[in-house]
Amino acid sequence: MVDAAPGALQPPAPKINLRRPDVMEAVQAQVLSHYRSGLVDRIRTQGQVGSADGLLTIKLAKEFGFCYGVERAIDLAYAARKVFPNQPIYILGEIIHNPEVNDQIRAMGIKSISGKEKNADVEDLKQGDVVIIPAFGTEVATRARLEQKGCIFVDTTCGDVMSVWKRVRQYSRDQVTSIIHGKAWHEETKATSSQTGSGHYLVVLTLAETDYVCDYILKGGSKEAFLEKFRGAYSNGFDPDIHLHAIGVANQTTMLRGETEEVQRRLKQAMAEKYGVANVKEHFRFFDTICGATQDRQDALEKLLANPLDLLLVIGGYNSSNTSHLAEMGEAKLPTFFIKNAAKLVSNRQIIHYNLHQQQEVTSENWLPQGRISVGITAGASCPNNLIEDTIRRLFALRGVEVSEVLGELA
Numbered sequence: 001m002v003d004a005a006p007g008a009l010q011p012p013a014p015k016i017n018l019r020r021p022d023v024m025e026a027v028q029a030q031v032l033s034h035y036r037s038g039l040v041d042r043i044r045t046q047g048q049v050g051s052a053d054g055l056l057t058i059k060l061a062k063e064f065g066f067c068y069g070v071e072r073a074i075d076l077a078y079a080a081r082k083v084f085p086n087q088p089i090y091i092l093g094e095i096i097h098n099p100e101v102n103d104q105i106r107a108m109g110i111k112s113i114s115g116k117e118k119n120a121d122v123e124d125l126k127q128g129d130v131v132i133i134p135a136f137g138t139e140v141a142t143r144a145r146l147e148q149k150g151c152i153f154v155d156t157t158c159g160d161v162m163s164v165w166k167r168v169r170q171y172s173r174d175q176v177t178s179i180i181h182g183k184a185w186h187e188e189t190k191a192t193s194s195q196t197g198s199g200h201y202l203v204v205l206t207l208a209e210t211d212y213v214c215d216y217i218l219k220g221g222s223k224e225a226f227l228e229k230f231r232g233a234y235s236n237g238f239d240p241d242i243h244l245h246a247i248g249v250a251n252q253t254t255m256l257r258g259e260t261e262e263v264q265r266r267l268k269q270a271m272a273e274k275y276g277v278a279n280v281k282e283h284f285r286f287f288d289t290i291c292g293a294t295q296d297r298q299d300a301l302e303k304l305l306a307n308p309l310d311l312l313l314v315i316g317g318y319n320s321s322n323t324s325h326l327a328e329m330g331e332a333k334l335p336t337f338f339i340k341n342a343a344k345l346v347s348n349r350q351i352i353h354y355n356l357h358q359q360q361e362v363t364s365e366n367w368l369p370q371g372r373i374s375v376g377i378t379a380g381a382s383c384p385n386n387l388i389e390d391t392i393r394r395l396f397a398l399r400g401v402e403v404s405e406v407l408g409e410l411a
């Protein structure tokens with residue numbers, strides 16, 4: 001393999017079919033051995049509940065853990081290693097937002113070329129090197145640079161993310177500014193923003209930010225203050241005095257449904273007030289782009305929270321957007337602990353968990369009430385079942401109960 005001269009365009013890399021039956025059979029066996037949990041499967045078949053009489057009842061949400069997009073991304077990453085056993089393989093950032101899964105990917109010799117755990121650089125890559133694009137997708141410019149180098153892509157971008165891209169591209173074609181409800185620093189939102197091409201976008205995260213935009217639409221204000229407030233969250237050349245006349249809302253796929261609906265409602269109302277209800281269609285559009293898996297997990301948690309519970313454990317990576325929204329939903333109702341693995345259940349008295357407001361791990365004391373208790377459990381779309389199993393085992397152990405006493409020998 002030869003390194004490309006800077007800027008030289010390489011011939012497109014050949015398309016390689018990773019989804020060969022022999023490859024996928026081996027991959028699925030390996031993935032199951034890494035992430036499956038017999039215990040979780042068993043609890044599922046008995047109606048999501050495991051109970052040690054008089055001590056502890058655990059209730060699992062009906063939908064939790066790996067989503068279809070994550071399963072596909074992991075399968076493809078494992079398949080890449082099988083199909084290219086001796087070739088350098090790189091990944092743009094993290095395959096998904098789960099530290100344990102990312103450790104496994106690293107253990108397969110796959111190097112990261114962006115993000116916190118970066119251990120190689122885009123500019124180090126050569127023609128024919130294999131690059132995995134994670135489930136969140138990647139920015140247009142990054143992909144173009146790698147294409148220029150002649151890299152081979154293993155593209156695991158989730159179809160639901162690509163649906164959002166389709167929407168914002170359409171907005172740009174129609175000269176409508178995309179208002180993206182999401183986290184400006186999140187890989188998915190960065191990738192989505194880049195799809196606006198020569199069009200414009202503005203990312204809003206909170207309802208307070210949405211209200212600020214609505215106020216500006218209705219009353220105007222200081223352009224400098226606006227641009228300063230949203231620094232890093234809008235397109236080059238974005239001018240709030242010019243580019244808020246026609247807007248279209250899209251969202252990061254993993255936002256809270258209720259909040260996204262409220263963002264849409266407030267912006268639509270502002271446009272109706274400004275331009276008149278009869279003209280709102282010319283100035284405002286929206287598409288609900290929350291993915292089915294996120295929605296299912298939020299709905300299932302809502303149902304779980306309708307049960308009498310003493311506390312909720314939410315398991316997943318701390319940088320996982322969909323998981324943090326599950327934790328927010330829990331927090332609004334009962335004591336909720338967002339943990340990344342079972343080791344965080346330090347003892348009956350002490351738990352280490354992620355505080356969403358402080359954006360750091362904190363330690364809480366006396367988290368596990370005495371006496372008979374019910375604990376709700378859910379996990380984000382990037383959390384494998386084996387981590388859920390570890391947590392369940394740890395919880396029963398803290399109550400002095402062997403899981404097999406509760407769930408039978410299979411457990």
Ligand code: SF4
Binds near residue numbers: 159160292322
């Ligand atoms: S959370 Fe939704 S958008 Fe993200 S990978 Fe899963 S299914 Fe796709």
